[in-house]
Amino acid sequence: MDLLEFRGISYVVVVDYHSRWLKIMFLKNTTATSVINKLKAIFSTHGLPDCIKSDNGPQLLSREIKSFLNDMEILTVTSSPNFP
8 A cells, every 4th residue: 555646636556465456546635534534445345454565654654544454453564665
């Protein structure tokens, strides 16, 4: 999972490790709440993952997202942006 900006528009990108299925969703803003709402939409359609891997972006390290993923019993793994 990662957040990206393209032509001034922010997106959350989620890729399934096994199937390589890709989901890109528009974000009105990059707050933790917005990211959580997009993850809820993805999870409600495709189910809960066992693990989410991401870089150390501030939204992805926030207490709110950590709490959400912990409540969902989803393991989180982070990597350095320079060494994914």
